[in-house]
Amino acid sequence: MSKLSRRKMIVTGLTATAGASALSLAAHLAQKYGLVPPDHGGLYGPGETLTYASMRLLTRHSLAREFSRNQISQRPLQNEVAPFSEEFKRHQAAKFVDWRLVVDGMVERPMSFSVDQLKSYPSHSQITEVVCEEGWSYIAEWNGVPLSYILDLVGAHPQAKYAFYFSIEPDWWESMDMADAMHSQTIVTYGMNGDELPVGNGGPIRIRLPRQLGYKSVKFLNRLVVTDDVKKFGKGLGSVSPETGYAWYAGI
């Protein structure tokens, strides 16, 4: 009996040591290859990290599903947003002629873009689905300029890790990793279903990030910051979503 328990103790000890070393090695590798999300701490940190790491490995280059024209939703949903700020109402009254998207941070040439300027760049069109974390969805055609094109224009530093992006409306900002920022379907969107992007769907410009849930596609976009340091923004969790209990990574 004592022989058995001694051996059991040794085996348990060895297993625990091996497990701990494997975990610390995995943590090291995950950090090195950018597989740890900014909101990896806390009670649900393990789940968030497992999800982000596996999706990042699985979906680095994969494309969101695109649909045929006849699958476009007849009545695209315009879900409610908080009442507009005075600043937004001024822009809306002026038909957004003075609206600017400011891009700065870890870039060679900080720039600001008017909506017309964005429209003059090579455009990308996609018929993709907006998927809300609540459960509903709709399909629309989206027109815009690939974010990668903008990031090339401003000369984003190669050591940058995230693109933070902000709505003109308060407390509405997100960030994405560079794999998503450089992805061909990530667009600064100014058109929808062959028309201008309606205010009800985020106009004059919004982000479209079709491989993640709708709340990552921030509406009324007016600023984008390229960075390698999430700590500089809010509580350092990557976006305002984790501060209100939602996941930073919303590919699921």
Added chain:
Amino acid sequence: MSTTESAHVPLETSSPASVAEIPVAMAQTRHSLLVRLTHWIITLSFFALLLSGAEIIVSHPRFYWGETGNVLTEPLFKIPIPASRNLVPTGYGYVLPDQNGWSRALHFQSAWLLVLMGLLYMIGGIVSGHLRKDLLPGIRDLSWQSLVDVITHHLRIAPGGQDASSYNVLQRVTYLFVIFILFPLVIWTGLAMSPAFDSAIPATVNLLGGRQSARTLHFFVSIALVIFLMVHVVMVWREGFKCRMRAMITGRTATGKERI
């Protein structure tokens, strides 16, 4: 059916050298450590998934078929409860507080735990022979007569007296169905709702007929799992709650008469 101790030797003492050292009481082990550990962790994960899943439904208690669906489209069916979003017309004059954030986080973390425990159970079950010996029904038992016998037994007013040292044929078929059909289905339909996973493997959602179909199927498979859970608990109760709980917690059963 296997009734000898060979099928029930706990995993950690299954090497030939240690078998000789097993005390007599240990030979009565009903469920291996692997089965007990994964059973309870999966139970815990399942309750967390159920609670958080219900909470997520509250944000949009409408179900659709096909690729898209929202408040502007006709639902397949609605659940007549108030919603946590004012986007949804429920007929109730109030909106419940938004609980989706932690619900989603808990849902996915529990799903990870359940999937990892499921994998551990599968691998352990294959290596130890548990799946083959304890769950695969014997050819002789796979007849209507033996199924009818088991069902007749359960329908008797005073149950019990059944051999608790191994699973009967109805249990085997049910457990295999839950393990190899319902759980894979609930994982598949869940993954099909992930836009990122669908980008990697579009067939995940396309084979189900679209993401709203996947969401609706996820709901129904979850209902099936809940029904299994309820029947499972009732059966455990009827056949001797104490004895079977002891077996699933400590791994041991009382010797001799099984019932209570």
